[in-house]
Amino acid sequence: MSANSRTIVTNQTGVHQDLSRRVERALTHALQKPVAEHTRQAFRATSKWLMSQEKPVILDAGCGVGLSTRQLAQQHPNHAVIGIDRSADRLGREHGVLPENAHLVRADLVDFWRLALAERWQPTHHYLLYPNPYPKAAHLKLRWHGHPVFPVILALGGRLEVRSNWRLYIEEFAQATKLATSSQPKVIEYDPRDQPLTPFERKYHASGQRLWQLAVELPYRPGLVPAKSE
Numbered sequence: 001m002s003a004n005s006r007t008i009v010t011n012q013t014g015v016h017q018d019l020s021r022r023v024e025r026a027l028t029h030a031l032q033k034p035v036a037e038h039t040r041q042a043f044r045a046t047s048k049w050l051m052s053q054e055k056p057v058i059l060d061a062g063c064g065v066g067l068s069t070r071q072l073a074q075q076h077p078n079h080a081v082i083g084i085d086r087s088a089d090r091l092g093r094e095h096g097v098l099p100e101n102a103h104l105v106r107a108d109l110v111d112f113w114r115l116a117l118a119e120r121w122q123p124t125h126h127y128l129l130y131p132n133p134y135p136k137a138a139h140l141k142l143r144w145h146g147h148p149v150f151p152v153i154l155a156l157g158g159r160l161e162v163r164s165n166w167r168l169y170i171e172e173f174a175q176a177t178k179l180a181t182s183s184q185p186k187v188i189e190y191d192p193r194d195q196p197l198t199p200f201e202r203k204y205h206a207s208g209q210r211l212w213q214l215a216v217e218l219p220y221r222p223g224l225v226p227a228k229s230e
C-alpha cells in the first residue's frame with residue numbers, strides 16, 4: 001500500500017448538526033430491515049465455532065483482510081476472536097494460517113450485530129478499526145454512529161475501541177455514545193509506533209497522518225435497543 005494516502009476531505013466544519021436527532025431516532029425506532037439469509041447462515045456457523053472454543057468472545061468488526069483478527073487472537077490467547085467483513089475479496093487474501101482461536105466470517109455487520117445481541121453474546125472487547133468514514137455531510141446516516149444499528153453496537157457492551165484517521169468521526173462517535181448511554185468515552189491521539197494493528201493503520205501512519213482512538217467500557221444493555229412492533 002502507498003505511503004502517501006489521502007487525508008479526509010469533508011464539507012463539515014464540526015460535529016454534524018443532525019447527530020443528536022439521528023441518535024434519538026435510533027434509540028426510539030426499531031430497525032425494520034429483515035436479516036439477510038446469508039448472514040443468518042454465516043452467524044449460525046460462527047456460533048458453532050464459538051461454542052467449540054468455550055472462551056469469551058472478542059469482535060473485530062469490519063476486519064478487512066483479517067490481520068487485526070490474527071494479531072488480536074495472539075494477544076488474547078484465552079479469548080475467541082471473530083473478524084467480520086462483508087468483502088469476500090478482502091477476507092480471501094492470503095495472510096497465513098489463522099490462529100486456532102481466530103475465525104473470519106463474511107457477513108453484513110448490520111445483521112450480524114443484531115443476531116449476536118439476540119443470542120446474548122457479550123463481547124469482552126469490540127474493535128471498530130478504521131470504519132469507512134463517509135465524510136460528506138449528506139452521508140451521516142452511513143457512519144456507524146448515525147446508523148439505526150448504533151444502539152445495538154452499544155448494547156453488546158464490553159470495551160469498545162474505535163480508531164480513525166478522521167478526528168471528527170471519533171468526536172462524533174464519542175458524542176453519540178454519551179447521548180445514548182451515561183458512559184464517558186476516552187478520546188486520544190493514537191500512536192501505533194512500529195506495531196500497526198491493521199493495513200489501514202499502517203498506511204495512514206506511514207504517510208504521516210494523525211490517528212485517533214475512542215475507548216469506552218460499556219455495560220451489556222440489550223434494553224437500549226427499541227423493540228420491534230408486530
Ligand SMILES: C[S@@+](CC[C@H](N)C(=O)[O-])C[C@H]1O[C@@H](n2cnc3c(N)ncnc32)[C@H](O)[C@@H]1O
Nearest residue numbers: 062063064085086087108109129130198199200
Ligand atoms: C476502511 S476498511 C478497514 C479495514 C480494516 N479494519 C483495516 O483497518 O485495515 C473498512 C472495512 O469495513 C467493511 N465494512 C463496511 N461496511 C460493512 C458492513 N456493513 N458489514 C461488514 N463489513 C463492512 C469493509 O468491507 C472494509 O473491509
